[in-house]
Amino acid sequence: MYRSQKQLILLLSLFFIQFQLIGQVVENYDSKLSYDKKAGWFQSSEFVQVSLDLSTFTSASFIANVPAESTVFMDNVLWFYTSNDTTVEISIKDLRSKFGFIEESKINFSVLKKDISTSEVSIKKGFFNKNSFFSKVSENQPLNQFEKRKIDRFYDFFFLALICILFFISIYKVIYPLVLGYILNPKSIFTAEDFSESNAIQKFFSLDIIFFIIINNLTVALIAMVGVKEIGLGGLGDFIKGDVDELFLYWLVITLGLFVLTIVKFLFIKFMTLIYELGKNEFAHFFYLLRVVSILMIFLVIIICVAALNSQEILGVVLNWSLIIFFWSYLLAVVLLMFIMMNRVSFNNYHLFAYICTAELVPFLIIAKVIMG
Structure with a gap:
């Protein structure tokens, strides 16, 4: 009897201690x-x-x-x-x-x-x-305190920038409706219209082409910022940070840099046509690939929007695959360009192949190697 009472007291004591430790x-x-x-x-x-x-x-x-x-x-x-x-x-x-x-x-x-x-x-x-x-x-969460959440404003900036691009496109459509329809016509990728004499767009430094190149560079810069943010690309991810105003500034600076590179690329193609004596085909060459890049950018923007609005955590994987698809699509476009020029330009095929490699393939592969690692 004494032992039973002692055990009961011990159990009650343990219960009391547990109650004090845990609560009610x-x-x-x-x-x-x-x-x-x-x-x-x-x-x-x-x-x-x-x-x-x-x-x-x-x-x-x-x-x-x-x-x-x-x-x-x-x-x-x-x-x-x-x-x-x-x-x-x-x-x-x-x-x-x-x-x-x-x-x-x-x-x-x-x-x-x-x-x-x-x-x-x-x-x-x-x-x-x-x-x-x-x-x-509890892990890293003090009691009675709220966890401070870091708010990322990047995709607020992304959609605001996209609205700006759509606004510029609407202005372009009002001013140059026929030119916009001609540029973004996917069928023209598989035809030789750019190399025909009836092509109405024959000048690089015309207002309609410059305006379109600016819009295209704004889009490329925006996609590049998304890629740097989600994929990293070395230490470049540290530059794609800040509030919306800072991101807009970075976007405009990158656009300006791309615009300068676009002019340099055109001048480089013009120089190569002079070296290989291909005549006045530099603009047709440049404009054909500009159309390809523009159409690819449209698909990339749609893919990024869908992923950003649904599951941002998969954007890195989506962009990796998109980069691979863009790489092979551009190479295919360069091959199509070479076949079109073989049929349209009266020039030795061997020298034409050397021109395409020098003007497009080698620079593109070097840039792709730097970006993709």
């Missing part, structure tokens, strides 16, 4: 968690949510366990984004003051993450000791 759970919401999925125009959102009661035990706290790479909301207010599995505690009093829930008796607690399940989330209401096991399992 007054309401467990784990069984009330529900999974939902909402589909939108561009993506679907998967989330786990539950309604929290703020009207009872007003001096209590909530403790939530959330998985890595999830976004947590209190009603429609963003609480925090976590990169690791995290446990966080907040009292009802702090919750009301921080989120402005003064009169609300119930609020929705939501955790957004791709492929999330209710078993990954846990939330309880109760009175918890600060030295309890809850604080020990």
Whole structure:
């Protein structure tokens, strides 16, 4: 009898110690968690949510366990984004003051993450000791504090810049509707219209061509900035940072650099045609590849927009494959250019092949090697 009483006292003492360490759970919401999925125009959102009661035990706290790479909301207010599995505690009093829930008796607690399940989330209401096991399992998340989320403004800049490009294209369409339709006609890639005497566009330094080259360079610069941000390309990623104003400045500087390089490329092609005595075919050569690049840029912009609006985490993979497709598409266009010139230009095929290699293939392969590594 004495031994039984001693064991009972020991068990009660252990329970009391555990109660002091852990605290008291007054309401467990784990069984009330529900999974939902909402589909939108561009993506679907998967989330786990539950309604929290703020009207009872007003001096209590909530403790939530959330998985890595999830976004947590209190009603429609963003609480925090976590990169690791995290446990966080907040009292009802702090919750009301921080989120402005003064009169609300119930609020929705939501955790957004791709492929999330209710078993990954846990939330309880109760009175918890600060030295309890809850604080020990939290990773990089102090109790009663919000995780500071670094807001990346790059894609705000990207879509604003894209709107600017579309605005310039609309102006170009109003001023030069026939020229724009001629430039962006995919069928002309497989024809020899650029080398015909009936081609109305025969001058590089005309206003319509300069305007189009500026628009094209704005697009190429924007795509290049996305590529540097997502792929890295050495230490260049450090330059694609900052607020929207800084990114616009970088964009314009890169565009100016590309415009200078475009003029240098045209002058280089003109020089090579003089060396090989190909006549006045430098503009037809340049304009044919300009059309190819412009059409490829349109597809790249569409791909980036779809990926950015759906899953930004896959943009790096998408851009890697896009870069490979662009590489082979440009090489194919150079081969088509050579065959077109063989039929249109009365010139020795061997010397024509040497001209294409010198003017296009060798510089392009060197640049591709530098970019792709």
